[in-house]
Structures are given as structure tokens and as C-alpha cells.
Amino acid sequence: MILRLRHLALFALSGLLAGCVPRIEVAAPKEPITINMNVKIEHEIHIKVDKDVEALLKNQSDLF
Template sequence: MLGGAIAVLLSGLAACTPRVEVAAPDKPITINLNVKIDHEIKVKVDKDLDQVLSKDSGLF
């Protein structure tokens, strides 16, 4: 009886083995990247430095 129970358990475990299948898709993979990049650059200049770099200073 014990041997029959073990046989039933082993056959039940053998029937439940997981199966992993790797297959290529039928259609190509498309990736939609709708990305909007906004950037803002802020520059602060002292009034004295602004006068040095102005067109009237003759520096450039």
C-alpha cells in the first residue's frame, strides 16, 4: 500500500512540472517615448560686472 501511494505521488509530481517557453513575437516591438524636456538657464550678473562687459566699455 505504501508503494502504491508513493507511485501516485511521484506520478502526480511528474505531471505538474513547470514548462518555460521562449518564443519571438510575431510583431515588432514598438516603444513610444513621448518625452518633453524643458530647461531654463538663469544667469545673474552684478551691475558692476554688467557695466564692464557692456559694449561701451571697449573691453571687447
């Protein structure tokens, strides 16, 4: 008899707890998502050359 009352109490308690589950809602935003892509890229290239190569580049500027 006591075992049956325990089972009944657990069943009633589980029914009450099952009714307390929070509601979760997922919805799409009303406005579109915008991503600002204003990116500025700067770079510098430093080349170190021998004096002979530097003189060659100065004398023959039409190489490149």
C-alpha cells in the same frame, strides 16, 4: 508489508503529480517592439551678476 504498500502508494502518487506539471511556453512576439522616443527638453539658465559686470557686458558686447 505495510511499509511496502506505503512506498508503492507514494510512488504512484508522485507519478500522478509529475504528469500534472503545467506547460510553460516562451515565444518571441510576431511584431517588433517599438519605443516612442518623442522627448522635448527645455532648459533655462539664470545668471546673477554684479552691477559692474553687467555694465561691462553692456558696454562691450563683443566680448562673447
